[in-house]
Structure formats: structure tokens, C-alpha cells
Amino acid sequence: MELWFDFPSVVTYVLAAVSCASLLILHTRRRPRYPPGPKGLPIVGNLLDVPTHNAWIKYKQLGKKYGSDIIHFEVFGSHIVVLNSTTVARDILEKRSQISSDRTHSVMLNELSGWAEERNFGFMRYGDGWRRQRRLFQQHFRRKAVAQYHAIQSKSVHSLLNALLDRPERFIANLRFMAGSMILRIVYGTDIQPGDSRLTLVEKAVGTLVEVMNAGVFLVDVFPILKHIPSWMPGAGFKRKAAEWKTLVDDMYEVPYNDFKASVSLNVLLGVPHRTIADDEYNGYFIPAGTTIIANAWAMLHDEERYPDPETFIPERFLNKDGTLRSDACIPLEPFGFGRRICPGRYFAEDIVWLAIASILSVFRVEPPVDEHGEPLKQTATFGTRFLSAPTPFKCCFTLRYPEAEGLIRASATSTA
Numbered sequence: 171m172e173l174w175f176d177f178p179s180v181v182t183y184v185l186a187a188v189s190c191a192s193l194l195i196l197h198t199r200r201r202p203r204y205p206p207g208p209k210g211l212p213i214v215g216n217l218l219d220v221p222t223h224n225a226w227i228k229y230k231q232l233g234k235k236y237g238s239d240i241i242h243f244e245v246f247g248s249h250i251v252v253l254n255s256t257t258v259a260r261d262i263l264e265k266r267s268q269i270s271s272d273r274t275h276s277v278m279l280n281e282l283s284g285w286a287e288e289r290n291f292g293f294m295r296y297g298d299g300w301r302r303q304r305r306l307f308q309q310h311f312r313r314k315a316v317a318q319y320h321a322i323q324s325k326s327v328h329s330l331l332n333a334l335l336d337r338p339e340r341f342i343a344n345l346r347f348m349a350g351s352m353i354l355r356i357v358y359g360t361d362i363q364p365g366d367s368r369l370t371l372v373e374k375a376v377g378t379l380v381e382v383m384n385a386g387v388f389l390v391d392v393f394p395i396l397k398h399i400p401s402w403m404p405g406a407g408f409k410r411k412a413a414e415w416k417t418l419v420d421d422m423y424e425v426p427y428n429d430f431k432a433s434v435s436l437n438v439l440l441g442v443p444h445r446t447i448a449d450d451e452y453n454g455y456f457i458p459a460g461t462t463i464i465a466n467a468w469a470m471l472h473d474e475e476r477y478p479d480p481e482t483f484i485p486e487r488f489l490n491k492d493g494t495l496r497s498d499a500c501i502p503l504e505p506f507g508f509g510r511r512i513c514p515g516r517y518f519a520e521d522i523v524w525l526a527i528a529s530i531l532s533v534f535r536v537e538p539p540v541d542e543h544g545e546p547l548k549q550t551a552t553f554g555t556r557f558l559s560a561p562t563p564f565k566c567c568f569t570l571r572y573p574e575a576e577g578l579i580r581a582s583a584t585s586t587a
């Protein structure tokens with residue numbers, strides 16, 4: 171794990187030394203029985219064991235190593251618990267949701283970088299304020315309410331098909347534009363064109379969120395008192411960086427545009443961490459109040475017992491021998507989180523993902539590109555290794571399934587424009 175801090179000043183040293191001394195005292199006390207995990211070092215604990223790249227894969231490997239679906243880390247006295255199976259995640263985040271639905275307050279993220287809790291209830295601490303916001307949101311996005319967006323969703327998908335016909339090589343940009351422009355139509359009734367500068371601004375601002383999440387541990391989150399050191403001091407590089415990020419985030423919130431961000435962060439392999447608000451015991455393990463809980467959705471969806479050979483694309487795994495859908499096949503909910511904080515946008519998301527995939531496949535054959543001998547080029551699926559992982563750029567061809575498809579695509583794009 172990276173420690174994000176540049177050359178410390180004398181003040182920083184003194185503050186850190188005092189806090190380290192307290193941590194050392196705590197460390198030497200009798201240790202409760204936490205879930206298994208790597209043995210940490212004095213004071214810093216598991217700082218060097220918490221992975222920052224491909225964390226979902228490493229958490230699963232550690233779970234196997236310790237023979238447990240639940241693993242534990244301690245960093246500077248703060249506890250982190252990772253849940254690698256759906257059963258454990260349901261037990262802790264659903265059955266005990268009254269104590270496991272809080273969010274961690276991060277000085278770096280929520281105070282210094284502009285991602286204030288009041289700007290997005292996804293960051294809000296568990297309580298009445300969050301409850302009010304969530305209720306309001308759900309009125310517009312619950313299962314029955316999302317039908318009102320189907321016309322806009324169809325219109326966006328029709329424009330997407332048209333864009334795929336004109337610029338198939340830009341398929342990733344086309345998909346991102348569909349998501350962003352659709353949210354704008356729904357929330358503000360605004361139509362935008364590809365390349366709109368506000369869209370670029372939002373993408374940059376969301377990038378800062380990813381950077382904060384990726385950076386590892388910020389000392390200011392371990393010792394919040396450091397937020398008071400002036401930005402010009404040596405050791406305050408994190409404050410200068412945060413000020414840069416905050417400028418972008420503030421700009422984004424100034425334009426009526428920020429809801430776009432929900433649509434760009436689709437691949438949340440580790441969910442959004444929860445935090446516990448009371449001491450708990452699970453299967454004989456102690457989980458103290460204030461523990462950060464990470465649900466490893468990737469590990470759950472790569473469970474070999476549920477999905478044999480999980481890395482291979484085998485759609486038939488969901489079908490009966492006669493080609494009909496298996497009665498126990500269902501859309502896995504793990505990517506949308508758990509319990510009281512489960513993604514309230516999931517019905518909307520499921521509908522648009524289904525509509526886009528079904529529409530693309532009904533008019534296009536999506537295939538790998540071919541080499542000079544007409545043989546399909548072999549491509550390995552690789553993904554980003556850090557928080558919000560997306561597939562690394564790859565090539566594919568969109569070919570019309572039948573000649574009349576072009577007319578259909580053009581006509582539907584014009585009729586819904």
C-alpha cells in the first residue's frame with residue numbers, strides 16, 4: 171500500500187510521533203480474536219499487506235490461504251474486514267444492517283478534495299439525513315418508477331446503434347456517451363452532443379475520486395489533525411494535491427451536470443466500503459465498532475462452486491439442455507452492494523444494460539477483428555488493476571446481421587431524435 175505523504179515537517183514528525191506512541195500502547199494490549207489475516211508490524215500494522223492493485227484477486231487468494239471467507243487487516247489501529255463470499259456478506263451487511271450501514275468519513279476525500287458528504291448521499295454517514303435523501307431518491311428509481319424512463323432509455327439506445335454504425339471503432343466512447351447523455355436527458359431534460367465540454371469536466375472530476383481511492387492510505391486520514399498544517403509547509407503536498415482536485419470537483423458541482431457520475435462508475439469490483447457503528451461478533455471473531463467492511467463482489471462472482479471455470483465466457487451455464495433459461499438463473503445482485511446501502515439505481519441500471527445488449531445483438535454481430543488470413547485475432551481480456559476497474563482497450567468489429575438492419579437503425583435514430 172502506498173503512503174501518500176511527501177517530505178514531513180518538524181510539526182508533522184511531532185504529531186505523528188505522539189500518535190504512534192498511543193498506537194504502540196494499544197498494540198501491546200491483549201488482542202481480541204479478529205478474523206484471520208496477515209500478521210502486521212508494530213504501529214503500522216498491515217500497512218504493507220493491504221493490496222492497491224488487483225485487490226479483489228489478492229483478497230480472494232488471502233481468503234484461500236487462511237481458509238476463511240472473512241479476513242482482517244489492521245492499519246495504524248484501524249480495522250478493515252474483507253468479505254469474500256455472498257453468505258458472509260449477507261450475514262454481516264444484511265442481517266446486521268442496523269450496525270453495518272455507516273460510511274467511513276475520510277478527511278482527504280470528504281473534507282479536502284471536495285467530495286463532501288452533503289453533495290452525494292452515497293458518502294453520507296448512516297443516520298436521518300441519509301435516510302431522507304435515500305427515500306427521496308427511491309421514489310424516482312424504485313422498480314415500478316423506472317418504467318417512466320423506458321422511452322428515454324430506448325431513444326439513447328437507438329442513438330447508440332446509429333453511432334456504432336458510423337464509428338464502430340469508437341465503441342467504448344459511444345457507450346460512455348450513451349450513459350452520460352441519457353442521465354442528462356432524465357435529470358435535466360437537456361440534450362448534448364458528443365464532445366460537450368461539460369462532459370469532459372465531469373469525467374475529469376470523477377477521475378479525482380478514482381485517484382483518491384487509488385492513492386492508498388493518506389496520513390491525514392490516520393492523523394486528522396494534519397489537515398490544519400498550512401499548504402505551503404514541507405510535508406503538506408497532500409493539501410496542495412487536494413486543492414487541485416477540489417477545484418475540479420467544485421467546478422463540476424457548479425454545472426447542472428453531476429449526476430452523470432453515477433453512469434461512469436459501473437465496475438465497482440469491491441463495492442463501496444461500509445463501516446460498523448457497534449462492536450460485533452461473527453462466528454467467534456470480534457469485529458470492533460468503526461471497522462471498514464469491504465464486500466469483495468469479484469470473489470463472489472468468481473466462486474468456482476457457483477460458476478465452474480469462472481474466467482471463461484459460458485452463457486450456456488444459465489441455460490437448460492433445450493436452450494431455455496434455467497429456473498434458478500437470476501441476475502446476480504452482488505455488484506450492487508448489500509443491505510440498507512444497496513445501490514438504489516439498480517433497477518434503472520439493469521433495464522438499460524439489458525436493453526443496450528439486446529438491441530446491439532439484434533442488429534450487429536460482435537466479433538474479434540481478423541488477421542490478413544481471415545483468422546480471428548486472439549485477444550486476452552485484461553482489466554484495470556485499481557479501484558473502478560474497466561476493460562483495457564481492445565478491438566472488436568460490429569457487422570450488420572442482415573442488410574435491412576441499416577435502414578432500421580437509421581429510421582429509429584431519426585424517429586426518436
Ligand code: HEM
Binds near residue numbers: 432435442508514
Ligand atoms: C451497473 C451499474 C451500477 C452498479 C454496478 C452500481 C453499484 C453500486 C454499489 C456497489 C453501490 C454501493 C452499495 C453498498 O454500499 O453496499 C452503489 C451505491 C449507489 N448507487 Fe449504484 N451502481 C450502478 C448504477 C447506478 C445508477 C444508474 C444510479 C443512479 C441512477 C446509481 C446510484 C447509486 C447511489 C445513489 C448509491 C448510494 C446509495 C447509498 O449510499 O445509500 N447507481 N452502487
